[in-house]
Amino acid sequence: MPDQTKILCVTCPKGCTLQVTHAGKTVIEVKPGCKRGHQYAARELVDPRRMVATTVRAMNAVHPLLPVYTSAPFPKARIQELRAALRALEVPAPVKMGQVVLANLLDTGIDIIASRDLAQVD
Amino acid sequence: MTRKDKYDVVVIGAGPGGLAAAIAAKQNGAEDVLLIERDQELGGILQQCIHNGFGLEIFGQDLPGPSYAQRFIDDTLACGVEPLLDTMVLDITSQRRIFATGRHSGFVDIRARAIVLAMGCRERTRAQIRIPGTRPAGVYTAGTAQRWVNVEGYMPGSRFVVLGSGDIGMIMARRLTLEGAKVERVVEVMPFLTGLTRNYVQCLMDYDIPLHLSHTVKRVIGNQRVEAVETVRVDEKWAPIPGSEEIIPCDTLLLSVGLIPENELSKKAGVLIDGLTGGPFVDDTFETNVPGIFAAGNVVHVYDLVDWVSEAGRQAGISAAKFATRIRRRETGLVPLRVGDNVRYVVPHQVNRESLAEAPVRLQLRVKTPIESPVWVEVRNRDHLVLRKGELYARPGEIITVEIPIKAYDQVQLADELTLAVVKR
Numbered sequence: 001m002p003d004q005t006k007i008l009c010v011t012c013p014k015g016c017t018l019q020v021t022h023a024g025k026t027v028i029e030v031k032p033g034c035k036r037g038h039q040y041a042a043r044e045l046v047d048p049r050r051m052v053a054t055t056v057r058a059m060n061a062v063h064p065l066l067p068v069y070t071s072a073p074f075p076k077a078r079i080q081e082l083r084a085a086l087r088a089l090e091v092p093a094p095v096k097m098g099q100v101v102l103a104n105l106l107d108t109g110i111d112i113i114a115s116r117d118l119a120q121v122d
Numbered sequence: 123m124t125r126k127d128k129y130d131v132v133v134i135g136a137g138p139g140g141l142a143a144a145i146a147a148k149q150n151g152a153e154d155v156l157l158i159e160r161d162q163e164l165g166g167i168l169q170q171c172i173h174n175g176f177g178l179e180i181f182g183q184d185l186p187g188p189s190y191a192q193r194f195i196d197d198t199l200a201c202g203v204e205p206l207l208d209t210m211v212l213d214i215t216s217q218r219r220i221f222a223t224g225r226h227s228g229f230v231d232i233r234a235r236a237i238v239l240a241m242g243c244r245e246r247t248r249a250q251i252r253i254p255g256t257r258p259a260g261v262y263t264a265g266t267a268q269r270w271v272n273v274e275g276y277m278p279g280s281r282f283v284v285l286g287s288g289d290i291g292m293i294m295a296r297r298l299t300l301e302g303a304k305v306e307r308v309v310e311v312m313p314f315l316t317g318l319t320r321n322y323v324q325c326l327m328d329y330d331i332p333l334h335l336s337h338t339v340k341r342v343i344g345n346q347r348v349e350a351v352e353t354v355r356v357d358e359k360w361a362p363i364p365g366s367e368e369i370i371p372c373d374t375l376l377l378s379v380g381l382i383p384e385n386e387l388s389k390k391a392g393v394l395i396d397g398l399t400g401g402p403f404v405d406d407t408f409e410t411n412v413p414g415i416f417a418a419g420n421v422v423h424v425y426d427l428v429d430w431v432s433e434a435g436r437q438a439g440i441s442a443a444k445f446a447t448r449i450r451r452r453e454t455g456l457v458p459l460r461v462g463d464n465v466r467y468v469v470p471h472q473v474n475r476e477s478l479a480e481a482p483v484r485l486q487l488r489v490k491t492p493i494e495s496p497v498w499v500e501v502r503n504r505d506h507l508v509l510r511k512g513e514l515y516a517r518p519g520e521i522i523t524v525e526i527p528i529k530a531y532d533q534v535q536l537a538d539e540l541t542l543a544v545v546k547r
Binding site for chain 2: 008009010011012013015017050051053054055062063064065067069076079083097098115116117
């Protein structure tokens with residue numbers, strides 16, 4: 001007997017409510033929603049992930065912090081581990097947008113990317 | 123100091139609206155564009171909106187705020203817009219004179235042929251929603267807290283209650299949780315969520331932060347510092363329901379209770395404000411009631427997506443460039459001649475408006491392709507025909523001469539440009 005689960009999609013600002021019919025963790029049907037929504041629903045059942053945007057310490061920069069984000073959605077259950085790992089990090093200015101400030105975080109294959117340029121100050 | 127004392131276009135505010143306006147103005151005929159920003163860097167509030175979700179409409183990508191801003195900043199600098207940072211505009215007149223001041227720029231007094239107002243909006247504060255109780259430290263707007271946490275590196279507290287379920291409030295609830303604080307509650311006076319559903323999911327549900335709809339803060343408790351807030355359920359008329367009070371211990375109350383377009387400067391310039399939106403009345407070119415003063419972005423009305431702010435800025439920038447170009451041509455007294463259908467070139471390239479006061483002006487042109495039948499040589503001011511002369515044929519090897527007669531003086535005075543064409547009769 002298939003299960004019914006409601007999932008609120010966070011892929012885009014529309015925020016659709018997806019009605020997911022599934023047997024265990026195998027998706028049978030998702031409606032309504034788009035292709036990206038269907039991918040989101042399938043993953044949300046087995047391995048929920050989120051984009052994470054946060055800050056790390058910057059050195060010799062115009063601001064004390066550098067905004068960063070994950071190169072891909074990160075496992076939701078491990079977000080606090082991510083924060084702990086980033087607290088230890090200090091990035092020297094200058095920084096360019098898109099620069100990898102930490103590669104393969106916690107062996108997930110996901111990088112931490114600088115969100116902006118950060119100029120150096122003396 | 124600014125490089126000049128008169129600019130084609132001056133944009134006030136370098137957030138998403140102002141950046142897009144400055145780029146569009148420069149790319150659409152404005153010779154010089156000055157972008158005035160009170161912060162020490164370009165980008166505006168996007169620099170503190172480090173969360174992702176920006177740019178899906180314009181770039182088809184899910185970007186953090188600073189990345190979205192960086193793309194426009196790079197374009198702004200690449201196309202030759204002059205930024206004036208750390209400078210606060212004090213006054214604007216309806217004659218488009220601008221007074222500003224800054225630590226490095228000193229006192230600035232400049233004139234603009236066109237102005238784009240892009241000051242954005244500001245947050246509603248405690249005073250504007252009249253929360254009773256004491257006046258301790260620890261009551262902040264969500265955006266102020268966002269600036270501290272994301273840019274300046276301060277935590278405003280450790281135990282929070284957030285009033286308002288707008289996007290900034292929910293996003294800050296998640297952000298503070300990630301930084302180690304405890305968010306006890308998000309309280310919303312309306313019976314529904316006021317922000318985006320995706321933010322409810324990924325900011326509140328993901329972190330088990332409770333949301334209480336149809337609730338508000340009845341009282342702030344604490345003397346030196348917030349010690350607790352008292353919440354209460356409200357009926358459909360927002361009246362507190364006695365007996366539903368709850369005291370929530372906390373040290374900080376964040377307010378995410380709406381944004382108001384920032385129009386103090388607009389009013390000084392005589393711009394009329396719509397009481398409903400809080401922003402200027404604008405036409406479809408984003409021009410206000412004051413000629414040559416345009417407005418775009420959250421200064422006009424508060425948008426929910428930044429992509430639309432950029433698009434409005436772009437439109438306003440194009441309109442401002444057109445206006446400025448028209449004014450500049452009148453100042454110089456020159457009307458450019460443009461080539462239209464089947465015209466390869468025309469000499470002269472421009473005509474002095476006053477020349478016709480004394481004598482006809484002779485134009486000489488060559489066609490691109492031969493027409494071996496009778497033709498009209500036409501000179502038009504937009505759709506309006508200024509002059510038409512017949513020729514039996516038109517050949518690229520033979521120059522065609524026409525004269526603008528003295529009687530066309532008034533039409534040339536009013537023209538932005540004149541277009542020549544050679545067409546079959």
